[in-house]
Amino acid sequence: MMKDLPANLTNLSSAIRYHAETSPKKVYLFYKGNEYEYAQIDKLINQICHFYESLELKQGDIISVVLRNGIEYILFYLASLRYGTVFNPYPYTLEAKDITRYLSNINPKLVFCQERHYSYLKDLVKCSVYCVRDDFIAGLNFDVISWNDYEPSENSPACLYYSSGTTGNPKNILFSYKNMAATISSVVRGFKFNENDIHLIVLPLGHTASINYSFLPSTLCGATIVLSESFWKIRAQFWSLIQKYNVTYVEVVPSIVLALLNTPYSKNDYTNIDSLQFIGCGSSMLPLERQIQFEEKYGIKVANLYGLSETGPTHIDYPIKEGWEPGSIGVPLDVNEVKIVDDENRELVVGETGEIVIKGENVFIDYYGNRELYNQVVKNEYFWTGDLGYIDEKGKHYFVGRKKELIIKGGINISPDEIDEIFYKMNEVSEALSIGVYDEYLGEKIVSYVVLKKEYKVTADEILSHCRDFLSRDKIPDQIEFVENIPKGHSGKFLRKKLGSN
């Protein structure tokens, strides 16, 4: 049962303050062998608010943040909520050259980063760049240690989440305080999280998945977080961490499920993992076979997580419920209504496949600087997801596939247009089209088809070298295929699906 929190909580930063007052000694965060109690974290958040003030940040200013998983990320995020700035996070694995393209559309007031990105970003971006060094937390020493929580209005933006897209058509998702409060409280209710939960975070906090399923829900209900830098760094000790901290929940992506199935752990490693209720797997669909294999091997059920950056989690697939079966994405969370419709917006009957559309307080408030795109996807209060699904006779929802053209590699959404845009910077390239092709481990890998201009010769390695000048590692094509032409429809538009089926 979740502790009673103040009613109508509009700023999640208030939850930390509440837990700091009612359970000051309770551990909020385990990180690198250190423990951080709620009261301690609350004071550190106040310190960072004073730090923000010293940098002359104002409420509503966008602060772009590229930090690795660590206490600094947690504090900067929560301080931004308390202060009233707009938090614009990027995955730590994104490279500086990639980040600068996104920042050119956002024009933040300030960028916070660490050593890895600092030397590049400080020369590439227009605004100030602050390097958060390893001794930053220890160096905080403001005398005054209180700060009042920012009181947001109806549509005050809390976060600006980046999404893969082209320079000309960016998708920067504006999420309000109201969106956040509605989404996170619904996740807590749906997943039955409470103050006794202990979440192990292995996914990057720069993506919305771990923010919306673990970081913020744990914060809201007074639970505990065990924070790792990444799954790959703790892969060998994964099960011993579960045992050591009595972890109750972990969120993963399909490539991590595959890694857990194939890493040669000894049986002793996972004999005592009863604390783990279930794991949640999202970002892309986990094959049913793997869901079943995982439960057979480890005795732990895997819930399918469905949601989007524009809405946060939208469904709950709760495997502890009696009669649960794997394969579906469950039922809608109580924060939203979900319909399956055809292209004319007619609601479809049970069993029929159509587009998933979503209405609720969790639907984002804008694409920053791209209202035109927002109006194309949010119509009459419903967000058209570009995903296909159906509902069965028991009311369970199923994800079928994507209508929109997106590559999901290792759980990361990549717009193929963003890659193709880079090809067109080369004089040698006449046409280019990237698609996602099935990969057993990554889910999808990137294959790019290139048509060269007649007078030019260029190798695949030269093309990849060009891509590395502009794109982060995970967006570099895995394969380049030279072709004579790329299939087009009557209007001249490239037929990505036809290329994929060929």
Place this chain on the structure above:
Amino acid sequence: MIIEDKVKQIISETFKVRRNDITMEMTAEDIELWDSLGQLILISNLEKEFNVIFELEEIFEIMSIRDIINILERKG
């Protein structure tokens, strides 16, 4: 020793670490760029250099640099 030298060279180039800093006991925890994607890039570079194919199980068997040597020796 030759395999070891070549593997160290590949590790150095793939993960941008100094060759002299590399030890056989190093794991992903010790090298910043050695994440899940880094492992795949490493595998791809090892396959090109040694003209081998790593099976899925072998990819996940690799926890340390020593594991890479052991697998390559097993493959002959």
